[in-house]
Amino acid sequence: MPARLEIEGGVPLRGTVKVSAAKNATLPAMAAALLTAAPVTLGNAPDLADVRTMTRLLETLGGTVSRRPGGLSVQVAGVTSDLAPYELVSTMRASVLVLGPLVARHGTARVALPGGCAIGPRPIDQHLKGLGKLGAEIAIENGYVIARASRLKAARITTDLVTVTGTENLMMAAVLAEGTTVIENAAREPEVVDLATLLTAMGARIQGAGTARIEIEGVAELRGAVHRVVPDRVEAGTLIVAAAITRGDVTVTDLVPDHISSVLAKLDEIGVVLETGPTWVRARGPERLRPADVTTSPFPGFPTDMQAQVMTLLGLADGQSRVTETIFENRFMHVAELARMGARIETDGAIAVIRGVPCYQGAPVMASDLRASAALVLAGLAAHGTTIVSRVYHLDRGYERLEAKLGGLGARIERRA
Numbered sequence: 001m002p003a004r005l006e007i008e009g010g011v012p013l014r015g016t017v018k019v020s021a022a023k024n025a026t027l028p029a030m031a032a033a034l035l036t037a038a039p040v041t042l043g044n045a046p047d048l049a050d051v052r053t054m055t056r057l058l059e060t061l062g063g064t065v066s067r068r069p070g071g072l073s074v075q076v077a078g079v080t081s082d083l084a085p086y087e088l089v090s091t092m093r094a095s096v097l098v099l100g101p102l103v104a105r106h107g108t109a110r111v112a113l114p115g116g117c118a119i120g121p122r123p124i125d126q127h128l129k130g131l132g133k134l135g136a137e138i139a140i141e142n143g144y145v146i147a148r149a150s151r152l153k154a155a156r157i158t159t160d161l162v163t164v165t166g167t168e169n170l171m172m173a174a175v176l177a178e179g180t181t182v183i184e185n186a187a188r189e190p191e192v193v194d195l196a197t198l199l200t201a202m203g204a205r206i207q208g209a210g211t212a213r214i215e216i217e218g219v220a221e222l223r224g225a226v227h228r229v230v231p232d233r234v235e236a237g238t239l240i241v242a243a244a245i246t247r248g249d250v251t252v253t254d255l256v257p258d259h260i261s262s263v264l265a266k267l268d269e270i271g272v273v274l275e276t277g278p279t280w281v282r283a284r285g286p287e288r289l290r291p292a293d294v295t296t297s298p299f300p301g302f303p304t305d306m307q308a309q310v311m312t313l314l315g316l317a318d319g320q321s322r323v324t325e326t327i328f329e330n331r332f333m334h335v336a337e338l339a340r341m342g343a344r345i346e347t348d349g350a351i352a353v354i355r356g357v358p359c360y361q362g363a364p365v366m367a368s369d370l371r372a373s374a375a376l377v378l379a380g381l382a383a384h385g386t387t388i389v390s391r392v393y394h395l396d397r398g399y400e401r402l403e404a405k406l407g408g409l410g411a412r413i414e415r416r417a
């Protein structure tokens with residue numbers, strides 16, 4: 001039977017907890033190692049299932065990945081295969097991040113189309129359209145994207161929508177293209193900025209990362225680099241909500257408060273007592289949580305990756321809240337499971353109306369995707385009685401030692417095989 005988490009709810013969390021490096025910055029940073037024959041060292045890469053999947057993928061392409069204390073090093077001395085197989089891409093959509101760097105360095109790439117996932121169809125048309133503009137020939141054959149180019153050529157690309165991994169893929173392709181590429185309507189997420197920082201350390205010339213217009217002057221070759229990955233803002237937000245939902249008092253450290261300002265502003269509105277330092281946030285849960293309306297949007301807006309966790313908090317607020325999910329079509333999978341714990345939430349398309357209840361009751365629940373799993377753990381921490389969250393492999397994809405971190409704050413949480 002896959003592992004489960006058993007949580008005895010009702011303990012206010014107390015203490016200090018450190019945030020790990022961001023999954024969504026580590027995965028593109030690992031893919032960026034495909035752009036050079038020299039090693040790329042990520043001193044603080046987290047130990048996560050998705051990082052292990054990216055490791056397997058880079059190994060199938062000819063890379064070696066060595067785990068070192070607290071981090072890892074990737075070297076792709078030579079690309080020996082251009083095939084990102086369906087078995088890997090279907091377990092982790094972020095595998096598509098190898099597409100841009102493979103075409104740029106190796107001249108060809110065959111990457112399985114990711115298809116749908118639990119949170120929606122998630123196409124990659126913007127990645128392909130952008131690569132096409134950079135001069136790659138793109139074909140779809142038997143469920144695979146086949147991309148070819150002798151040398152990519154700079155282009156002006158305006159994406160039709162804001163896409164995080166799309167922006168990252170195009171940035172990684174453009175760094176080795178001939179001439180100066182401009183990406184308009186680029187994603188402004190901190191993970192995009194972190195990738196630009198790494199690529200710059202590797203010798204790339206990039207301006208404007210963190211704004212909607214990124215300019216990349218192509219270079220002939222990149223070198224290796226040593227990089228520290230940006231802190232995980234979603235883990236930070238999740239831990240802050242854990243403090244709030246248990247009416248605890250927790251200081252979350254090693255984070256960048258500016259990366260979660262939209263989340264902090266919303267939590268403040270809900271009544272969470274927050275104190276912010278340069279690299280930490282202290283959060284205390286109030287007796288009474290106020291309702292609030294939340295709409296997800298690209299950075300610096302409220303992140304879709306925090307929607308399920310904050311909805312879980314709003315489920316205990318004194319009144320009615322409304323959550324609108326604008327990024328993914330099907331990201332309310334946690335709602336039916338929260339209902340099993342006593343939440344009163346109704347959804348209509350992209351909108352969820354939440355009528356606060358005084359408490360959740362422990363129940364067996366099932367995780368469906370990464371952030372939905374985190375939401376169920378949060379509900380379990382607050383609930384009366386025992387909650388068993390099954391299918392925690394979803395959680396293990398993106399949270400490093402979450403139960404150990406929560407246990408360190410006093411939570412009664414155990415992993416059962």
Ligand code: EPU
Nearest residue numbers: 024094122123124125126127162163164165166327328370
């Ligand atoms: N989209 C398209 N065409 C494209 C690309 C995206 O229609 O070519 C759509 C998507 O279907 C979605 C929206 O655009 O509706 C935004 O998707 P985006 O491409 O920004 O998402 P992503 O790059 O696939 C990353 C994170 C996600 C996070 C989203 C949004 C990584 C590895 N993944 O996904 O993280 O939710 O950005 O911020 O960076 C998670 O960590 O739990 C997670 C799902």
